[in-house]
Amino acid sequence: SGAMVILWAIGGTINMVSLFGFIMVLGIIVDDAIVVGEAIFVHRKKGDPPTMAAVEGVCEIGMPVIAAVTTTIIAFIPLAFIGGIMGKFIAILPAVTIACLFISLIECFIMLPAHLSHLPDPDIKDIGHNLISRWIQKFHTMADQGLERFIKHIYAPFIKQAISLRYVSLCTAVCLLLLTFGLIKSGLLKFEVFPEIDGFVVTSAVEFPSGTPPDVTRRAVEEVETAFMRLAGRIKTASGDPLVKSHLTIVGQTLGESPMTGPNFGGVQFILLDSEKRKIHSKDITVMWEKEAGIIPGIKSLTFEGMEAGPPGAPIEIWIQGESMTDILAASDDLISRLHEFEGVYQVHSDFSAGKNEMRLTLKPEARTLGLTVNDLATQIQAGFFGKEALRLQRGRDDIRVKVRYSASERRRISDIKQVRIRTSQGHEIPLGSVANIEFSPGYSKITRTDGMRRVAVTASVNTHKANANEIIADLSSQYFKRLKSRYPGILISLQGEKKKMRESFKSLFIGFPLAIVGIFIIIATIFRSYAQPFIIMLTVPFGIIGGIIGHIILGYNLSLISIFGMVALSGVVVNDAIVLIEQINKNIARGIPFFDSIQQGGVRRFRAIFLTTISTAGGLAPLIMETDLQAKVLIPMAISLAAGVSFATILTLILIPSLLVILNDFRLIFHRLIHGKWTDRKMVEPARNRYADMLGDEGKTVKR
Template identity: 40%
Template sequence: DVDIKTRFNSKPAALVQANRTSQEDVIEIATTVREYVKVQKEKMPDGINLDIWLDISVMVQDRIDLLLRNGIQGITLVFIILALFLNLRLAFWVAIGIPISFMAAFMVLDSLDATINMISLFAFIMTLGILVDDAIIVGENIFRHHSKGKPPSVAVIDGLKEVGGPVVMAVTTTVVAFTPLMFISGIMGKFIAVMPLAVIAILTVSLGEALIILPAHLNQALTRSASDKSRFTAWHEHLRQKVEQGLNYVIEKYYSSAIEYVVKNRYFTLSIGLGILIISLGIVKGGYVPFVFMPKGESDWVIAEVGYPLGTPYSVTEKTIEHLEKKAFELNSVFSKMSKKNGSLVVNAFSLVGIIPRRDWKPPQLGGHVGEVWIELTNSERRPSLSVNTILKKWRSLVGEIPGTDTLAFSTLEGGPAGNPIEIQLAGRDFKQLRLAANELKAEIKTYPGTLDIADNFKPGKEEKKVRVKQGARPLDITMGDIARQLRQAFYGEEALRIQRGRDDIKVMVRYAEKDRESLSGIEEIRIRTADGMEIPIEEVAAITDGVAYAVINRVNRKRIITVNSDIDEATANASKIVSELNAGFLPKLVERHPGLKYDLEGQEKRTRESMESLQKGFILAIMIIFLLLASQFRSYIQPVIIMMAIPFGLIGAIFGHLVMGMQLTMISLFGIVALSGIVVNDSLILIDFINRATKNGMAVETAVVESGKIRFRPVMLTSVTTIAGLFPLLLERSFQAQFLIPMAISISFGLLFATLLTLLYVPALYLIIGDIQKLFSARFQKAESQS
């Protein structure tokens, strides 16, 4: 049996856990528990107190509040932007597609047994601006036709006919781009699976609303607007006209000059774009925007785990845990300025001696040689200038070195799937070889600045006596089984009889006297009884040696393994870079020095590899499907290439966005880039469609490019600005709950911002360059035919 002691704020405590099933609401359960504690607290006797610890529902509620707050702000910004550029009634009916699409998506998610959580709510925020893109394109085109003097019904029909097909194609490409995220393998795939599901449901419903419901409302809205003479309507119309005059001035004064310059210098424009793309890729390759699987964000909980060698007295571990608690509360004095302003930095401390429960990917540890301390910090929003990493480093320095420990690790409680930043699994059949290789690997990792808490999972056990039968025991008919049985009888005992006392059976055990069992020397004095009744000293028939047992033996594919792991300080080290260097140089040499040794990269590296492989396959498939859809729309294999050139240039915006915001590229950033590939082609698709229509009507190609660019300037800007506006509040969020989601918002918003400039200037240049190439080949082909 193992003693387990719990302490809360340095006082003995008993812990009662309230867990939930997958079908229950964590917030509802937590509310019930809090009400129970509030009532029962008053009934407790003196000296006993009830308190709540590690209420995860607070984190969940904070995330929901964060996303709802940002969602409301995003919807408001989207509507204001629409109202500035469009008729007020038209803007209202375009914006009303947001709640309609959201309600339908909630119904779809409910039917699929999906939950409303941080990821699904982020999907709703991400689509705030995207889902109105189709409605904006339809509504703006109808408004443009109505502005030419057409009656509302005619304007609706003509406007919808003109953009209906491209709108369907634009939404379809976006849906296709999000589809690969549904098939990401590994734990990350399970973590974000609900996001693409929600986005696809929202976009599908919004498309139906834009093509079926919206035109009918716009017909009525435009009809009523003509007869509406209210002062507010007049004021809004005056404001809208001012905005439109300003927009027209920008188009005529600046955009016209820019696109005319691009048309005349299209090859120079192409070279500038390629140069910027190469520079952005160089920024990533050079490490200016490093990649991490899942960055360490802010947290309100810090954890210290301590482990001694197996067999260490319980009192030693308990004393160390008390030392950790004491130093934790000293943080309030160290950061006294913050504590005076916002209350105590360390709100609560909870400790366990005798067990380290399972957490995330780590198995539980049990025994008097292990323990852990959790400290709850004041909310991160109340300490904006004091990061959790600063607090963790200070706690680590206050604790100092603790002699005799096997492990002393400090970490934070974070959301999201992660793993050890550096985790390398060594496999082989010889434990001595494995231990030697593990020590060499730990020494090598220690040479990298910023590596912390380097350890392995090999745990030596207690000291032991190893007994093996000698060859000379065979003539005496003594086997290893006889020796083992008699040793057990001597020290543990043998049941001689049972005595009935009431309902209980009392075992009577026969064994050596206590004084003979207290010391190890008693083993050497044992005499082994033979089959004929002789007693022989154990040393005559068995070899007794000293040794150390294994506390645990880990195996993978029947081979013994030792896993070496390390944490890092992300301010000075990059886990991906360190693992890559180890894999390229040190690890192959380690295998050469230790024949039979094998290694695998685990932790964040493994999760990155799993996700990246499936993401690459899905992305390539999505690109192929998008290309085929565009080829069928334009009946050309060349024009889809022009449109899809927006995808790599969207990457430029995403990279520069992370650089400007001081954020690292993460796995979530890459998901945003994949989703961006479907969004950025939409405006290019419709611009190319307008250019094609103009050239079919007899307009010169260069003139068609310039005029189509002018016509599409407003809807392109509107669709881009509304999408960015929907995400803008999240980009400015500083709470630790938002840190996980911000990289994806950066990828989409900054990528879309750059892709908008690309659509308005770079796509026209590409269109003309492709036309030049086609003319060149056509002229050569005709010349060859005439000569033949």
């Protein structure tokens, strides 16, 4: 409720992304409460009175919890500053998460200890007075005993062995890291800007040559519409409902993001049954629709497209710019032919549309001798065929303009143009054909300019089951674009579409993510008053990313920008368990416990809290990962990154972090030997021995004596 108030105050709304934020943070916000509650529970088991146990538990774990929540907040901040359309899409997510984390921190330090101060003695078993209470108590006892047995008989011996073979543990983790990133390089795990989500809209665009009557366009549009209705009648849906919910037919413009207008354009749009209720993908429907429609006589262009959910834009969009329209069009045709060669690429076309035929005049040498220019010829031809004002007559209040032009019989045929009489500066008249060459060629219905240069955009759709847009772009960029530029020297080639979205988002992340990592490191270094231990804690970040990648591979998802956003947020979550673990180990060392025992007991002491926080985070995201709803599929990759990353990082935290701490101690021992010329006890070279003694108060002084 507190987060809802903050969301309202900043002008946020309840939508798909904000609801995902609440679901995602559901498992994260209980982490600090679990750690605080577990600390209070341990003090109660030691025999402390309820109120004292609550106070001591909060004081014992207060700083690590504050650090853990703060690092998580910092990790989500870069997501609030992502540029481009993807940034707008996901902007509300970090706001929701940060608000929830802030409120949860207040709750776990004020309200939770007050509630737990009434915690009964854990050694007194209340079996309850009804069947349900007894079953709950029995389950609780079994789970508690099972976890205790696992910690005592499996984890404790295992961590002891891992510490003994610490360099083997480190090498294994590094090999796993390299192997996982090698999977991406090998192409086993592909990358896409946005997860492919089956849409529910299919469209067709019809284009005839300029000047085509609207009736011809209308008949073609109706033919395309009828073809789809025939197809829809043959397709059986999983639910048994009709495939088509509604449809729209229009003449005079196309449908889509950038509609073309004119009597020679038309479009058809069908709203389909939701993807969960049909057996066939919308992309497959468009391919079948194209075959069903066949070839329409006289048509210039007929395209079919299935609109996917998510931010707009084609998977492949390439701009060709330059000054020469001839070179631009030739290069775009070459590119279209090259894209057709890739398997899985379809609906390849450019946004260029030819206009009506234009007459082009080229002067003969005789024209220059007579002092004639192209402008002179064009002016006189226009006057002869369209008329030139000779005089104006005033008739009452009306102003009548009188124009003079050739008779209808002299301007009926194209061949009549050659007979136009051209008057020279000397007053002589000569046929147009004797001073100029005449040719007819298609003109331009429009010329698009970007940054002052003429531009044509080539777009294509990609069947992600057969091809990958990023791999296609990489293939084109390696050699083909260089050859195209050498063939047409005046052109510029720029990547747009999904590639542009990726550049915009990564540009923001390349700035925000390193700053977040530095911020997390500073907070941890401030708490531990050390540079080495925070560095070890930060090593959980790449291993958390490994978990996210492995999760995508196991569940069959490609990496996407949404996945990367999840991994950025993951960097603040995975360090939390390591902070709590190392804090406990440092306190054990300060109490005078032998070094290896401090490491082992620290892992055993914090295993329950770390295990429960991981279960809560991953468990809170599990229903979303298993969801099949269309809206959920958009954000599932982010949930996979967080859930799998936290789960994998937890395993490494409980095994690798203790091993790394012992390796760090090895180097400190060697350094002490080089400086002082003799070996010493392991705990004597640990800064935590003195640093935490002051924090422990009388307990630390007693240990030192």
